Amino acid sequence: MPDSQPNNPLHGIKLEQVVTQLQEHYGWATLAEKININCFKTDPSVKSSLKFLRRTLWAREKVEALYVRTFANQTQGISTSRKPAAIDPWANSRAKKL
DSSP states (O other): OOSOOTTOTTTTOOHHHHHHHHHHHHOHHHHHHHSOOHHHHSSOOHHHHHHHHHHOHHHHHHHHHHHHHHHHHHHHGGGGSOOOOOOOTTHHHHHHHO
16 A cells, blocks of 8 residues: 555644644634634643544544645645646657648
């Protein structure tokens, strides 16, 4: 089984990194507005959020989706560069006929 997961934008990113980066980017108050869960509202901390999100799949999915929407361009990095157009092997022969 291959180690890389090119279609998974969260591959290699730990849940702690997700929560920490979202908190630094939005702050707890805005996170609580965007995702209505108590671990972001009442006495929020990374540790308590991780504990809740590891046990609650629906909340984790919402947090991960927000992370992907927020940081999608940054996580893709250089791999988003366009591939060169395919070379047409018949281009020269067509040009000669014209």
